[in-house]
Amino acid sequence: MPADLVQRLYTAPPEGFVGARTEAVAAARAAGDEATARQLAKLRKPTVAAWLVNLLAIRRPELVADLVELAAELRAAQRDLRGPRLRELSAQRRGTVAALVAEARALGVEADPRLGAGKLPLAEVEATLQAALADVEVAEQVRSGRLVRAASYAGFGEVPRPQLRLVTGGAEVLLPEPAASGPTATRTAGGVSGQRGAGSPAEQAATRKATAREEAAEEAAARRAAAERSELRRTLARELTGARTRQRRAESELERATAAERAAGSALSEAEAALAEAERRRAAAEQEVSRRKLARKSAERDLAAARRRTGDVQAAVEALDAE
Incomplete structure (x- = not known):
């Protein structure tokens, strides 16, 4: 069965899945490929939540790869x-999951604007x-981009496989729940086998219990998700308050530094002006000293001549008196 065809089926909006599958089956039969037609006919319509996860895996594989890597680090x-x-890592986990959910919302609205972000089962x-994040096998199944139903978990570190379906090739695989009373399902190459015959009252009762x-696990997961969102919101609110306080302090410090810079600039301008004035007075004083020096020397010459x-x-008077 062509992998690209399966990928197109599981990334298209779920409401068009049945029609697209019917067309694909008809095309395979028209081409004489009955085996592919039978495999396509067995494909199950994904829920909206599974479809959103498939969109993430196929359109944003690098983000899902980061999730798988984070899961390995958490387990270690x-x-x-x-x-x-x-x-x-737990704090990183909350941020990573929140970012993936936001990306799934954006991809879902982009693929089918009629849904609207408020109508998407983002909790699932x-x-x-x-x-x-809790189980490497589930992580790889998410990474495949072929989920039919969403998964949930009872707590981080426990095995979270409540009726998770994965399309592999043409067969649908139903993963077992954690050990509990009632019939258990095992994975086989062609589908799912159980301990009791399908359709029996016991099997029906087990199905209802499962x-x-x-549903209880999904509700618990939704509550935990809401609690984590609230915790994240409180953490972000505290960080925002602290960031705003630091911003105000930085702004005040900038204002003080700017004012001090302006004052220093004014003082420098005044000092430069005073220095220029002092230089002018010094030059004038040097000129005056030069003039006074010349005047003194002239006066000294006049005094010598007068003497x-x-x-x-005096000599002439004395000579006259002597006669």
């Missing part, structure tokens, strides 16, 4: 009892992603 931290690392998507357990004249006159 649990196994080695590394508390600080486990707390760090989140529960499936949490289940993938459905009830699944010589006085001596000459």
Whole structure:
């Protein structure tokens, strides 16, 4: 069976799945490929939640790969009892799942705008992603992009496989629930086999119990998801408050620094102006000193000449008196 054809079926909006499958079966039969037609006819319509997870796996494989890697790190931290690392990864887990759910919402609205973000079963998507984080097998099934129904889990670290269906080739595989009373299902190459005959009262009762357990698990997962969202919202609110406080402090510090810079600039301008004025006065004073020095030397010459004249006159008077 062509993998790209199965991929197109499981990424198209679920309401068109049956019609698309019917067309694919008819095309295979018209081409004389009866085996492919039979395999296509066995494909089950995915729920909206499973469809959203398939969109993530096929359209954003790198994000799902990050989820699988994070799941491995979480299991290693649990196994080695590394508390600080486990707390760090748990916080990362919440952020990763929230980002994947948001991406699934965007992909779903893009693929079928009629649904609207408010109509999407995002709690089931989140529960499936949490289940993938808790068990490597479920993570790989999510990664395949061929889920038929959503998964849920009872708590991180427990095996979360409540009636999870996966399309592999042309066969649908039904994974077993954790050990409990009632008939257990085992995976086979061609489908699902049970311990009791299908359709018996006991089998019907077991199916109802399994459905009830699944619904209870989904409700519990939804409650946990809501609690985690509330915790994340509170954490983000605290971080936002702290960030805003730091921003206000930084803005005040910037204002003070800017004012101090302006004041220093003004002081520098004043000092430069004063220095220029001092230089001007110094130059004027040097010129004045030069002029005064010249005047002194001229006065000294005049005094010397006057003294010589006085001596000459005095000598002449004395000579006249001597006669």
